[in-house]
Amino acid sequence: MNIIEVRNVTKTYDGGEGLVTALGGVNLKVEEGEFLALVGPSGSGKSTLLSILGAINPPTNGEVIIDDINIYELSSERRADFRSEYLGFVFQQFQLIPYLTAIENVMLPLAITNRSTTEQREMAKAVLEKVGLGNKCERLPNQLSGGEQERVAIARAIVNHPPILFADEPTGALDTKTGQEIMDLFKTLNKEGQTIIMVTHNMDCLSYTGRAVFIRDGLLEKTEEYRKKVI
Amino acid sequence: MLFLVIGMVIGITTIVTLFTITKSMKIELGNKFDQIGANMLIIPKADKLTLSYGGVPVSGVSFDVKKIDSSAIDKIRTIKNKENIAVVSPKLLGGIKVNEKNALAIGIQFKNELRMKRWWKINTDAGKPEQFEAKPQRMEMKNTEVLLGSELAAKLDKKPGETVNIGDQSFTVRGVIQSLGSEEDNSILLDLTVAQEILNRPNMISMIEVSALCNTCPIEEIVAQISEKLPQTNVLAVKEAVEARKAVVDRFANFALAISVVVLLIGSLVVFLTMMGSVNERTREIGIFRSIGFRKVDVAQIILTEAAVVSILGGISGYLLGMVVAGSTAPLIAQMDLTIPWELNIAAGALGISVIVGLLASVFPAYQAAKLDPSEALRFI
Structure with a gap:
C-alpha cells in the first residue's frame, strides 16, 4: 500500500533573474515500510522534494497525498498538526537546541501533545535507550560526540512514533565508522516497520536502503532497487 | 537576555x-503643612468688620459686637472627624495700653498657640539676641509671662527677662518674637484667661484657629461639621495652605x-x-x-x-x-x-x-x- 503519492509536482522559485525550476514534474510513490533514498548532486532538487514531502514547502503545481490526505489542501495550522502526527525529521547537522539537554530535545515534539511531563520524560528516556544513549540523557548537545548528537536527533524524530521518518544527509557530518553505525540504526528502525525517506549523496549508504531514486536538474532520472521492503 | x-x-x-x-x-508634605499652622479660622458672624488678623477680617474687636463663647472649644472636639483635629487655638483680641503705649493684646493658650506656630523664632535670652528657642512648641509659659512682637518690644525698649505693666499688673517678658510681618509684630501675647480679665470679657473669644491633619481628610467636610456645631460662627478654610x-x-x-x-x-x-x-x-x-x-x-x-x-x-x-x-x-x-x-x-x-x-x-x-x-x-x- 502506498503511504505517499507525489503527482506531477513542480516547484519554481523567483531567483532574481527570472524563474528557476527546482522540480519539473515529479511523480513518485512510496510504500509503507519502505526505506527510500533520494540521491543527487547539489542543486538537483532533492532537498526541495524532501521539504515538499515534509509538508513544509508547498509545490507550485501538483499534489502530495500522504495516507490519503492531500496535505497541501490543509490549512497552515492543520498542516502543523499533520507534521506532528505523521512526520519525523532528522535534519542536516542534527539541529539540536543547544540550551536543552538530550532528553529535553527529545521531549520537544511531545511538548505540544496532551501528555503529562512525566509521560513525556518516560517516552523520551525509552527512545534514548533504544538509540543507545540511555546513560547520557542529561547532557547538553555540546557534551556529546557527533554520532551521539545524530542519535539524539533520530530519537527526537521517532519519539512520537510517526509513520514516516525523513532524514537529510544523516551521515554528512560524521566519519565513516560513525556513519555506518547510524545507517545500521536506520536499518534497524526500518526492519521494525518504519518508513524512511533519506536524502543523501553518499553512495555507501544506498546498500542500507531498499530503493534509490536519482534526481538531476529537478527530474527523476532513474530508480535502483536494492532489496525488497521488509514488511 | x-x-x-x-x-x-x-x-x-x-x-x-x-x-x-x-x-x-x-x-511628609501633608504632615509638614499640617504642622505649619492653621488651616481653618472660626470667627463670629457679624455685620460689622473692623480689624483683621492674618488677612482674615475679625469682627467685633473694637465694637464688641459678637463673641464666641469658650464652650465652642470643646464643641469642636465633638465633630465626626474629631481625630483629624490636631490643634485648637482660641484667641481673644483687644486694644490695651502697655507701659502707656497702645498695643494689640492677643490672649492665647500658650501651649496650643506655640504648637501651631512652631516656625516662630522666639528670642528668650537678652544677652544673645540672635539665638532663638530651638523648639518653641515645647516652651512652658506661666500666666504671669508674656511674649512681645518685635515692633512692640522695640517701641517699649524691652528685652527678655524685663517686666512690662498693663494697668496695675506687671508681667515678665519671656521672649520676643522675631518680625513676622503680621499683626503679631505690634502685639503682646498673654494668657487667654488673663486677657479675658484685663479686657473684661470673661469666657469670651474673638476667634479660633484650628489645625487639622488634612493629609487624610477632606478639609471641606471638617469645615461643614464645625459650622454645624457652631451655628453662630463663620468657619473659613485657609485654602491657600492646602492649595500650596x-x-x-x-x-x-x-x-x-x-x-x-x-x-x-x-x-x-x-x-x-x-x-x-x-x-x-x-x-x-x-x-x-x-x-x-x-x-x-x-x-x-x-x-x-x-x-x-x-x-x-x-x-x-x-x-x-x-x-x-x-x-x-x-x-x-x-x-x-x-x-x-x-x-x-x-x-x-x-x-x-x-x-x-x-x-x-x-x-x-x-x-x-x-x-x-x-x-x-x-x-x-
Whole structure:
C-alpha cells in the first residue's frame, strides 16, 4: 500500500533573474515500510522534494497525498498538526537546541501533545535507550560526540512514533565508522516497520536502503532497487 | 537576555524610586503643612468688620459686637472627624495700653498657640539676641509671662527677662518674637484667661484657629461639621495652605509621571528590539519547532513566555532595587527626611507594569516568529 503519492509536482522559485525550476514534474510513490533514498548532486532538487514531502514547502503545481490526505489542501495550522502526527525529521547537522539537554530535545515534539511531563520524560528516556544513549540523557548537545548528537536527533524524530521518518544527509557530518553505525540504526528502525525517506549523496549508504531514486536538474532520472521492503 | 533583564530592572527601579519618593513626599508634605499652622479660622458672624488678623477680617474687636463663647472649644472636639483635629487655638483680641503705649493684646493658650506656630523664632535670652528657642512648641509659659512682637518690644525698649505693666499688673517678658510681618509684630501675647480679665470679657473669644491633619481628610467636610456645631460662627478654610501643598506635591508627581512614561517607552523599545533580535537569531530554531509540528500559536507562546519570565524577574528585582535606591536617595531628591514604606500594592504594581510592558513589546516579535515560513527558516533542507 502506498503511504505517499507525489503527482506531477513542480516547484519554481523567483531567483532574481527570472524563474528557476527546482522540480519539473515529479511523480513518485512510496510504500509503507519502505526505506527510500533520494540521491543527487547539489542543486538537483532533492532537498526541495524532501521539504515538499515534509509538508513544509508547498509545490507550485501538483499534489502530495500522504495516507490519503492531500496535505497541501490543509490549512497552515492543520498542516502543523499533520507534521506532528505523521512526520519525523532528522535534519542536516542534527539541529539540536543547544540550551536543552538530550532528553529535553527529545521531549520537544511531545511538548505540544496532551501528555503529562512525566509521560513525556518516560517516552523520551525509552527512545534514548533504544538509540543507545540511555546513560547520557542529561547532557547538553555540546557534551556529546557527533554520532551521539545524530542519535539524539533520530530519537527526537521517532519519539512520537510517526509513520514516516525523513532524514537529510544523516551521515554528512560524521566519519565513516560513525556513519555506518547510524545507517545500521536506520536499518534497524526500518526492519521494525518504519518508513524512511533519506536524502543523501553518499553512495555507501544506498546498500542500507531498499530503493534509490536519482534526481538531476529537478527530474527523476532513474530508480535502483536494492532489496525488497521488509514488511 | 541578561541585558534585557538588566534593562527591565533599571526601568522598574527608576519608576519604583520615583513613585515611592512621590508617595512619601505626599505624606511628609501633608504632615509638614499640617504642622505649619492653621488651616481653618472660626470667627463670629457679624455685620460689622473692623480689624483683621492674618488677612482674615475679625469682627467685633473694637465694637464688641459678637463673641464666641469658650464652650465652642470643646464643641469642636465633638465633630465626626474629631481625630483629624490636631490643634485648637482660641484667641481673644483687644486694644490695651502697655507701659502707656497702645498695643494689640492677643490672649492665647500658650501651649496650643506655640504648637501651631512652631516656625516662630522666639528670642528668650537678652544677652544673645540672635539665638532663638530651638523648639518653641515645647516652651512652658506661666500666666504671669508674656511674649512681645518685635515692633512692640522695640517701641517699649524691652528685652527678655524685663517686666512690662498693663494697668496695675506687671508681667515678665519671656521672649520676643522675631518680625513676622503680621499683626503679631505690634502685639503682646498673654494668657487667654488673663486677657479675658484685663479686657473684661470673661469666657469670651474673638476667634479660633484650628489645625487639622488634612493629609487624610477632606478639609471641606471638617469645615461643614464645625459650622454645624457652631451655628453662630463663620468657619473659613485657609485654602491657600492646602492649595500650596497640593501644588508642590502635584508638580513633583507630574514630573515623576513624565519621567516614568519616558522610562516605560524606552523600556518597551529595549524589550522590543531585544525580542526582535532574539527572533532573528533563532530563525533556524523556530524553523525546527515549526517543522516538528509546533503551531504558530505555540511559537508565539514560547516568545511571550520568555518575555513574561524576563519581565517577572525584572519586575521583582526592580522593585527591590528601587526601594533600596529610594531609601538612599530620597533625602537628596526631596530634601526631606522621608520614611520609605514597603507596600505590597507598589510591589504588585511594579510587577504588573513590568509584565504588561514586556508582553506588549513582545507581541510583534512573537507575531513575526509565528509567521516565519518553516521552509524559509530551514533553507538548508
